[in-house]
Amino acid sequence: MQTSLEGAAMSRTARKLLSQNFLWNRELVNKLIRGSSVSQNDSVLEIGSGKGIITEQLLGICQKLTAIEADRRLHSFLKENLPIKQGLQLLPCDFLDYPLPSSEPFKVFSNIPFSITGEIVKKLLFSPNPPEDSYLVVQREAAEKFVGKKCGNTMLAVIFYPFFDIKIVHTFQRSDFKPKPKVDSCLIQLVKRKSPFIRKSNVQLYRDFVVYHFGRKRLAPAVTPSEWLAKFDEFIKKHDPRMLNKIGGSFTKWQAEERKLSKIHRTRTGA
Missing domain, CATH: 3.40.50.150 (Vaccinia Virus protein VP39)
Structure with missing residues (x-):
């Protein structure tokens, strides 16, 4: 061509x-x-x-x-x-x-x-x-x-x-x-993945869990993805209402911030 x-x-x-x-x-x-x-x-x-x-x-x-x-x-x-x-x-x-x-x-x-x-x-x-x-x-x-x-x-x-x-x-x-x-x-x-490592009913909770802990540096970046999954399983088993309430909405809030930053970037660059 x-x-x-x-x-x-x-x-x-x-x-x-x-x-x-x-x-x-x-x-x-x-x-x-x-x-x-x-x-x-x-x-x-x-x-x-x-x-x-x-x-x-x-x-x-x-x-x-x-x-x-x-x-x-x-x-x-x-x-x-x-x-x-x-x-x-x-x-x-x-x-x-x-x-x-x-x-x-x-x-x-x-x-x-x-x-x-x-x-x-x-x-x-x-x-x-x-x-x-x-x-x-x-x-x-x-x-x-x-x-x-x-x-x-x-x-x-x-x-x-x-x-x-x-x-x-x-x-x-x-x-x-x-x-x-x-x-x-x-x-x-x-x-x-044909068989995700997280059940569909727990997807949002897993995302909230990761965003919350990354934001507060509760788990070091050195922790492997598999270790994150193990920590999440422990969290699920404990079923602590106080912590569930604390982390709830973390992923949605992060997404909103990301969209805001993206909009600012695109406005400045004209992209």
Whole structure:
């Protein structure tokens, strides 16, 4: 596919605001997609289609593809250059405003804007109907925040652990992107667990438990995700009404604060 907008597809300002760096090697992209779980019968969502290098490869595999691109010029470019295919939906919108499928199973494969990585991951994984499997190109530093480790875990890594298996599956060279980023990047896979480690009836309570204790540094980051689960089991067995009342609503309050900060950030940057 010819890319006549190689230098001008996205304005410099928009590219800077969204921290978008485009993959250019079709052979590499094809290898990564072929090595993923994406198959012919899947419904796939792509966030930030850019110049369509991932879109083009996904079209050759999956049955249904929804490609979201917020930049109007890039969206027009995709409409003009991608092959017309039944099952392809090109949407010119901001993913953060896009309503995810309410019940239909879907997967995600995307090179997302680095500056809103956290917002995208939280939207996907906190959804009532999260993707079955996701592959996201992200900054290496951001990836480390989501992957459960033996020590130094973040709050999000602990919250996601019972429900998703998150791992780094590929490390990119900086030369794999145009323009070349100043940071290291990788592809992370986020697989929804078929049998979560937390019962559905306790999901909200677990989130409250983690947010409350992280906020007060009651449990050290050195505690592993498995140890967090053990602590939560102990908490459930004690069934202390006073503590249940204390931690109740912690996750909802944290989400409200996060949305407020996100809105301020997007207003300042124009993203």
